[in-house]
Amino acid sequence: MSQDSPRAGRGCAAAVPEGLYQPPPVVEVPKEGGSPVARFTGEDGRECVFRFEELPLPGMHLDFAYALGVRIGPGGGCRTQRAASGQWQSIKRFLLLLDRLPVPPQRVEDLRARHLERYLMSRRETCSEKSARRDLQGLLRIVRALPGQDRLDRTAADFAGQRGHGVDAQQEMRPGYSDREFQAVMAAARSDVAAIRDRLAAGESLLRRFLEAPDSLTLAEREQGVRLEAMARTGRVQVDYRGLSAGEYPAACYAQARQLFAIDPDLAPLLIYAAGLSSSNPETLKELPAEHRLLEERAVAVTLTKRRRGKANSRASVHWSVDPDRDLRTMGSFYLLLHRMMARSRAFSHTASVWSIWAGSGRGGARHAATAGHCGPFDAELARKLKLRAWADGHGLVGDDGAPLEMLVTRMKKTVEARTAKRVGGHLPSARLTNTAQTSFAHYLRADPFISEWAADVLTEAITDAEHHARDVMLRLGGADPKAVPQTARNKAEVGELDTLAASCLDMEHHPAGGRCRSSFLSCFSCSNALVLERHLPALLALVDALREDLQQRDAEQWTARHGTTWQILTRDILPRFSPAQHAAAAQGKPLLPLDLLDGPKEAP
Known part of the structure; x- marks a missing residue:
């Protein structure tokens, strides 16, 4: 430590209030009797009050108020006013439904699984399947938080504890816009x-x-x-x-x-x-x-x-x-x-x-x-x-199906996420705007039909392109550049106008050494005028078979001197460039090559 630097002091302890901290109760029960009141304060400071006196079945008020307090209290899962109001609406709808029954339950002990199932059926009458299951999930969270779970009927407790009541609802996702x-x-x-x-x-x-x-x-x-x-x-x-x-x-x-x-x-x-x-x-x-x-x-x-x-x-x-x-x-x-x-x-x-x-x-x-x-x-x-x-109808907005467009701000976000993913080629780390790549995929891109269709098209194009490049083999031998081949010469080679034994000759009249070419066909594989395409593969495989057959008739040293260089070029430089599928297809159409062609052109007798 520098001598000029002041020495740090010991510091002071933070002030702590005396006594035990007692947070204000979430649920208040009037001393003179009456229905309880639940108060919620969200993390954003928004507040709301839920009064059970406006609900029927007073014998259940205290238990459901306690469960609501667990859900909207400091240790619960509701942090916003909207989430707390959703839990309250679940309780309100459930008690109103029970009150309309011919013989409504009066206490928590009287609840049965059929009451919870009836709640799901009643929600299906007024909202979509997804919303109905989400509402059921909200109610089941309240039921699982009721005090004295051992007081619940076994069928109701088992139903509330079952998993999967809302799985289908959560898997379905509304897509973005086209x-x-x-x-x-x-x-x-x-x-x-x-x-x-x-x-x-x-x-x-x-x-x-x-x-x-x-x-x-x-x-x-x-x-x-x-x-x-x-x-x-x-x-x-x-x-x-x-x-x-x-x-x-x-x-x-x-x-x-x-x-x-x-x-x-x-x-x-x-x-x-x-x-x-x-x-x-x-x-x-x-x-x-x-x-x-x-x-x-x-x-x-x-x-x-x-x-x-x-x-x-x-x-x-x-x-x-x-x-x-x-x-x-x-x-x-x-x-x-x-x-x-x-x-x-x-x-x-x-x-x-x-x-x-x-x-x-x-x-x-x-x-x-x-x-x-x-x-x-x-x-x-x-x-x-x-x-x-009303805003969308005022502008005459219609969907791709011709029906009035359903206007949701959440769908706008999904659409922008999908458009951004398309723009960067599906690279999620580059596509993410306000979320992680994992969140963008799981909640915005995975189930979007437009993204699925686009991804399928991209994948199809990629496979087609890869297959095209795999099949589009063009080799210049003798160290020449295949990109330097004129398009007219390549067109002639593709239709067989320049064929020799198992390759094409781009200029037979001008040998690299000068003059017209009079060399053996096997010397083509070391000549800069030679061009090998996929259409030559059957002849190349036939040539390999012919060389193997010639090896059986000659001394190994003599065969190596005559064909060793050609064999290495074929097996090391040319044939490995083709895929196994191309090899298998070409093997079905191998031509018969006369062995005397291996020695090149001869003078007529």
């Missing part, structure tokens, strides 16, 4: 986003001209400018109600608010377009923060919330590229556009999210009275109804 469907959705969303941008820009332009040069405006523009100035200052929508009936007030209020603020119908195209650009889950996009860092006008750094990764890994920083000239080209530019369009509303809603809209003063508007009707649309809960089906 390329045509995806392009149609993105085109519709892009047109809406551009219209929202231009609408708000027009309102801001009128407000700016009113503040800078009101005398240059017409009377109608000045009156509108006065209302816009009051809206920008107070956040409250100013409407000229003259000549309007009471039934027209809400529409006029929204028409005025949309001049400066984003409103509820704007959320659908904005969220869909964000999913198409970023390939993020809808819950991640709904929790986009307003806080960000702009890096040299080229990229924007944003900290995302990724709740599916668990509490320890729920934060991830991403860097999105920015194109200053095109707001709708990259996710970074689009994020900054969102930030600008919702800045005025965000100043009144005080939300930490980039999303902020004027929600109005209608049903539920009292909750936003303190913020002049402005709110973060996903602050209270992520499951806000966006009316995606």
Whole structure:
């Protein structure tokens, strides 16, 4: 340690509160009697309260409240408001179903397996098989958490403990969109986003001209400018109600608010377009923060919330590229556009999210009275109804089957994952955008029919290409380059116009040593004019047989002197270049080679 460095001190112990820590109870039971109440606080700070007094069968309330507390408590598996609400809905639907039975069970001990099976059948009447099995899984988790499992009837306990009730539901996966469907959705969303941008820009332009040069405006523009100035200052929508009936007030209020603020119908195209650009889950996009860092006008750094990764890994920083000239080209530019369009509303809603809209003063508007009707649309809960089906129907979007297109943000993410995998040739480490390669394959690519079809085509092309290259053997002997063969000469060789004994001669009139070639056919295999193709393989195999037969008739030393070089070229350099399948096919059509051809051309007597 350097002598100039100060010595580290001993440090201080962290302050610890006195006594044992007692977390607030998840389930509260009124002392004066009554139904229990379960309270949930998610990791994101969102809260909800579940009151059992609104449910029938009070004899089961305490047991099911305890089981719900286990599921939504600190040690349970529910970390978000939506997951906790799903568990509550399972209990609510189950007790309402039991209450409609001719003889409903009154206690947990009265539950039977047939009650659980009836719950599955009732869910099938109102939802798909996948949703019904998922709901059954949620109920079975509650049943397995009921206190005193030994009190349960054996059939009910066995049914709840059986595995596989939801396996089929989890294996089925809704695919992404086809390329045509995806392009149609993105085109519709892009047109809406551009219209929202231009609408708000027009309102801001009128407000700016009113503040800078009101005398240059017409009377109608000045009156509108006065209302816009009051809206920008107070956040409250100013409407000229003259000549309007009471039934027209809400529409006029929204028409005025949309001049400066984003409103509820704007959320659908904005969220869909964000999913198409970023390939993020809808819950991640709904929790986009307003806080960000702009890096040299080229990229924007944003900290995302990724709740599916668990509490320890729920934060991830991403860097999105920015194109200053095109707001709708990259996710970074689009994020900054969102930030600008919702800045005025965000100043009144005080939300930490980039999303902020004027929600109005209608049903539920009292909750936003303190913020002049402005709110973060996903602050209270992520499951806000966006009316995606109505948006898709309004644009006339249809699927490849001709039916109205089912619009889901999750399918947009799957589509982008699949398109990215195609673009990089299926290399998953390069294709991953927001997940690991294993997650991308297991949850987004494995069961996608478009990816399966594309992968089958790629595999077929690869096999065909490999087979073509394996069969397309072209050898230049004597050390010559096969790529230097003119196409016209190759075409002649392929049809047999240049054939010799077991090869083709590219130029018989010009021997490498000069003059017309008068050498033995066996010398072709060491000549730079020789060319060997797959069509020569039967003759090559026949030549090998002829050389073996000639070996039986000559002295080994004499045979080696005459044919040893040719044998080595054939067996070491030429024949190994062909596959076993090619050898087997060629062996079926070997020609008969006269042995006197091995000695080359002779003078006529």
